[in-house]
Amino acid sequence: MPMPARPAFLFDSRLCTGCKACMIACKDKNDLDPGVRWRRVTECTGGEWTRTAEGYRQNVFSYYLSVSCNHCEDPICVQSCPTTAMHQDGNGIVSVDPKKCVGCKYCSWSCPYGAPQYSERLGRMTKCDFCRDEIEAGRPPVCVAACPSRALQWGDLEALRGKLGQPMAVAPLPPVSATRPALFVTPHRDARPVGSTAGLKANPEEV
Amino acid sequence: MFHEWSLVLFTVLVQMAAGAMLLAPVASLAGLAGAGSGVPAGLAGCSRARRVSRGVALVAAPVMAASLLISLLHLGTPLNAPKTLLHLGTSWLSREILFTGLLALCAVVLAVAEGRGKGASPVLRGAGALAAAACLLSMTNVYMLRTVPAWNGPLTPLAFVAAALLLGAGVVAVAALWPHADTDADGGEAARPGATALALAALVTLAALVVHALALLAAMPGPVVPGGMGLATAHLVLLALSAGVLLAATLRARAADIPGALRLAGLALALALAGELAGRVLFFGLYARIGL
Numbered sequence: 001m002p003m004p005a006r007p008a009f010l011f012d013s014r015l016c017t018g019c020k021a022c023m024i025a026c027k028d029k030n031d032l033d034p035g036v037r038w039r040r041v042t043e044c045t046g047g048e049w050t051r052t053a054e055g056y057r058q059n060v061f062s063y064y065l066s067v068s069c070n071h072c073e074d075p076i077c078v079q080s081c082p083t084t085a086m087h088q089d090g091n092g093i094v095s096v097d098p099k100k101c102v103g104c105k106y107c108s109w110s111c112p113y114g115a116p117q118y119s120e121r122l123g124r125m126t127k128c129d130f131c132r133d134e135i136e137a138g139r140p141p142v143c144v145a146a147c148p149s150r151a152l153q154w155g156d157l158e159a160l161r162g163k164l165g166q167p168m169a170v171a172p173l174p175p176v177s178a179t180r181p182a183l184f185v186t187p188h189r190d191a192r193p194v195g196s197t198a199g200l201k202a203n204p205e206e207v
Numbered sequence: 208m209f210h211e212w213s214l215v216l217f218t219v220l221v222q223m224a225a226g227a228m229l230l231a232p233v234a235s236l237a238g239l240a241g242a243g244s245g246v247p248a249g250l251a252g253c254s255r256a257r258r259v260s261r262g263v264a265l266v267a268a269p270v271m272a273a274s275l276l277i278s279l280l281h282l283g284t285p286l287n288a289p290k291t292l293l294h295l296g297t298s299w300l301s302r303e304i305l306f307t308g309l310l311a312l313c314a315v316v317l318a319v320a321e322g323r324g325k326g327a328s329p330v331l332r333g334a335g336a337l338a339a340a341a342c343l344l345s346m347t348n349v350y351m352l353r354t355v356p357a358w359n360g361p362l363t364p365l366a367f368v369a370a371a372l373l374l375g376a377g378v379v380a381v382a383a384l385w386p387h388a389d390t391d392a393d394g395g396e397a398a399r400p401g402a403t404a405l406a407l408a409a410l411v412t413l414a415a416l417v418v419h420a421l422a423l424l425a426a427m428p429g430p431v432v433p434g435g436m437g438l439a440t441a442h443l444v445l446l447a448l449s450a451g452v453l454l455a456a457t458l459r460a461r462a463a464d465i466p467g468a469l470r471l472a473g474l475a476l477a478l479a480l481a482g483e484l485a486g487r488v489l490f491f492g493l494y495a496r497i498g499l
Contacts, residue, residue, distance in 0.1 A: 076352070080297075082304060083290040102284050103282050104300070109355070110352045111354070111496075112499065123282075
């Protein structure tokens with residue numbers, strides 16, 4: 001696929017098994033330092049077992065969300081960056097200019113996806129650039145290419161809008177209105193609505 | 208907890224300097240020192256105004272210089288610091304850095320002018336007060352992020368303005384009481400501030416204490432902060448003690464014990480600083496953004 005006018009991610013939570021091949025492919029391709037994760041797979045888990053007259057019943061649920069930078073249409077990281085190091089190009093791809101970044105971390109405070117990641121080694125912010133080099137070479141982003149269940153896809157934002165409607169979100173993602181992400185999520189059957197606290201992040205050490 | 212020690216120190220110290228530079232012209236205009244006895248009112252008032260202006264400038268300049276150095280500790284690549292002024296159009300952080308720099312510049316120029324013994328012009332003092340106001344406004348907006356609910360409410364403006372007024376009043380009180388050869392020669396002991404100045408400083412402290420308590424209530428229920436109850440208690444108790452010590456200083460001043468009043472005003476300022484630092488650690492601990 002050639003470079004779309006505005007690339008967007010499409011994540012089908014029904015298909016994701018939480019294998020984290022997308023995270024590892026991203027870390028491998030970009031040689032990311034330990035602790036720096038441009039893509040993270042969050043496991044949202046909740047429910048309980050209750051004793052009834054007939055025995056125990058459960059409503060336990062668990063689902064995964066694979067999230068990187070969503071190259072938002074209203075990117076709060078770009079607006080708040082004091083140096084203009086965090087910038088958005090004509091394709092809507094948000095990236096960091098290391099020559100300008102002062103390493104103040106203000107972008108990571110504000111991003112509701114935790115997308116900008118600070119590198120202690122570099123003293124600067126780092127983040128997903130949608131694998132621009134891969135896309136320009138006619139290949140998909142490595143996270144998409146690595147997904148064994150095809151849960152993670154990518155395409156043109158407007159084309160996906162025409163096919164799927166407006167992007168939507170589920171807990172624990174922020175509301176779409178916060179930054180207007182270029183991310184379409186197909187909810188898992190047990191997905192909780194945005195703002196729900198019924199589920200907890202079951203793998204905080206991994207995200 | 209969200210540990211940003213350099214930012215805790217930076218924000219509190221800048222607010223102290225900004226509060227003092229905002230209150231100093233007000234204190235001078237209002238003749239806070241009160242009427243002296245045996246000295247022409249104009250002479251005594253002029254001497255008191257200079258005493259406050261000089262003291263505040265001599266405190267604000269080194270405090271602002273230290274604050275700017277401390278702020279560099281927060282940066283991963285300090286050499287790129289000049290580039291933080293490139294995004295004034297949309298970034299409140301860029302604006303905060305601009306106005307903090309201007310405030311530091313005003314403080315240094317005021318200190319140099321006062322150090323030469325001629326006193327700073329009212330225009331320069333006014334510029335300092337304006338820079339202080341702009342600095343407080345931009346600093347407040349830096350933390351009012353729409354993705355951080357605990358900060359994006361009344362807590363941030365109330366806590367920051369209360370801190371600036373409270374610490375600023377403390378600095379003005381100490382500056383007004385500090386002995387100085389040439390201003391003392393103008394009006395003698397009577398040129399020192401009266402009990403009115405200290406009583407007003409105590410009143411500002413008490414009012415700021417109430418605002419701080421309201422700000423904490425506004426932040427409830429908020430994210431759970433480890434040790435948060437202890438920090439909130441230390442914050443409010445230290446500020447209450449500061450107000451009490453300022454009231455004691457007022458009584459000393461009424462009894463014409465100026466050295467005693469100065470010692471107590473210094474203690475009150477130290478207590479206020481400790482209280483604000485505890486409150487600021489709690490403020491940063493309340494950080495929790497929406498989403499992931």
